[in-house]
Every structure is written in C-alpha cells, then in structure tokens.
Amino acid sequence: MTMSTKRRLIVVVGPTASGKTDLSIALARHYNAPVLSTDSRQVYKGLVIGTAYPSEEQLQAVEHHFIGEKDLTQEFNCGEYEKQALERLNMLFDSHDTVVAVGGSGLYIRALCEGMDDLPEADAPLREMLAERLESEGVAALAEQLRELDPEYYEVVDRNNPARVMRALEVCISSGRKYSELRGGERKERDFQIVKVGVDMPREVLYDRINRRVDMMVAAGLEAEARAVLPYRYCNSLRTVGYAEMFDYFDGKISFVEAVELIKRNSRRYAKRQMTWFRRDSQIAWFKASEYEQIVKYIDAQFGE
Helix, strand or coil, X not given: CCHHHCCEEEXXXXXXXXXXXXXXXXXXXXXXXXXXXXXXXXXECCCCCCCCCCCHHHHHHCCEECCCCECCCCCCCHHHHHHHHHHHHHHHXXXXXXXXXXXXXXXXXXXXXCCCCCCCCCCHHHHHHXXXXXXXXXXXXXXXXXXXXXXXXXXXXXXXXXXXXXXXXXXXXXXXXXXXXXXXXXXXXXXCEEEEEEEECCHHHHHHHHHHHHHHXXXXXXXXXXXXXXXXCCCHHHCCCXXXXXXXXXXXXXXXXXXXXXXXXXXXXXXXXXXXXXHCCCCEEEEECCCHHHHHXXXXXXXXX
16 A cells, blocks of 8 residues: 555554543544544533543544534434444545544444444334333343343343343344344455554453542533433433433432442443453454553554554
C-alpha cells in the first residue's frame, strides 16, 4: 500500500474503567486519527454520566463518532451498528489513513471487525411468549434458562440486558442449538487492516477503579441524570447498569445507598464478563495502560512501519 491508500483500524478494548478512553485519545493524537466508539450505550443522547462519555476536553482533543448520536427511543442493534459504522469508516478513510475504535461492547467490536453471523429470523410468537415471561418473571428467570441451554454464552452475555438474553434464548429454543455455536460463523473480509490492543490490569486494581468511578458518577449527578431519563426507562437503551438500579431506588424498592452499592457490584460483574469475552480473541495483544510506548511500537510493527 502507498501512504495515500492506507486504511488502518486500531481497535482498543478492555473492561469498564480500565483506561481505554485515555489510551484511545493518545493514540488518536499520535496517528492524527479520529475516534470511532464501539460502546453500545454511549451512542445514545443524554447518558453522559452513567455511561462515562469522554469528557468535553477529550471530545475537543480529537474527532469522535457514535457518541450521543441516537435518541433514547431509537432501536439500534449490532447489525445496524455494523452497517452504519462501516459507512462512517469509509467516509473517514477518505481523509485519514488511520482510525481508532474504542469501547467495551464485545458484540459491536465483533460486528465492526468481523461482521454479524446469519442467525435465524425472529420468531414472533416465541418472542411474544418470552416478552410475557420477562414481564411476569423478570430477566433473571430468562437468563437462568439460557444458562441451562447455552452455558457458554451465559458466561459472557450482559445479563442485565433483556434484549440480548431474549434473543439468545429465542435462537436456542427455535433452532435446538446453542446460540454460541450459531454465532461462530465465517469472518467477513474487511478492506482495511486491523490491529487490536487490550488494556489489562490486576483484578483488585480494576475493581477499585470501578468503585471509585461510580462514586465520581454519583458526585457528578448520576441521580439527576437518571431522573431526567426516567420517562424512557422501558427503552432498551436504558436497560443497563447505573440506570436500572437508580430506577429501583426511585420506585422505593431499595435505598440510595443500596442502589450505589449495586451499581458498583453489577459494574464489577460486567467487567468480569467483558474480560471473559475479550480473552477468547487471540488477535488482541494485551498491555498495561501505562505501556504507551510499547503499544505504539507494537501497532507500528503490525502495520509494517
């Protein structure tokens, strides 16, 4: 490739609160690259605190995409993300050799880099039945059935996300096969080079960072933000850690202190599932967030620099 025809994607992954955003900003500035978010919740408007948007200073430092672009009521899934993100990438590669993608949503990263698998079409009657069970029994009951039918996917799925739990359960029931098996289709070829780097740290350090981040979110006004989006609580965009617990507090089911502790606990559990997912990707090279120079050297070597 000549310099003018390079199309290179640097993918930064890692669990929540691991320092991905800071690293992505540094890499974007180094490579004169825009940033493409692969976060399934930061894509929505109005979730600034609870989803840990990049700060205003970070947003000003480099060009960002898929941050706060979608309305809370808008359905936006992995398939739609794949389509729109590839279109955006093509546009960005017209003026940049390199783009940095960053986020912790494993499905969005897979959609961007490999494409989504051809899974069975939605079964309307079955989905209606599962929706009724969700309403009467809660997502935990559906997740337990998913654990019995597909323990592998149960370990990595966001079990606080009813849409993903229901979809996996629907596929298992309708096909008689594991959702995790059907998702393992062939990779789609991309017309750009991909290098993946992961941010890693000891679990106790990560968990402490998560706890402190939640405290910072509370101090920054998480409760007020959750109240502002309360009218949209049943939208899929808000079925996520941070808001679900606050909604239970608003309903009088738990105290404020309990809500904060649950957000910390559920965030730690989510981080554990993220790492389980990412560890299965042999293409990810792992580094400490502080190993910036080593990361740049690794990326340059992979790109043949």
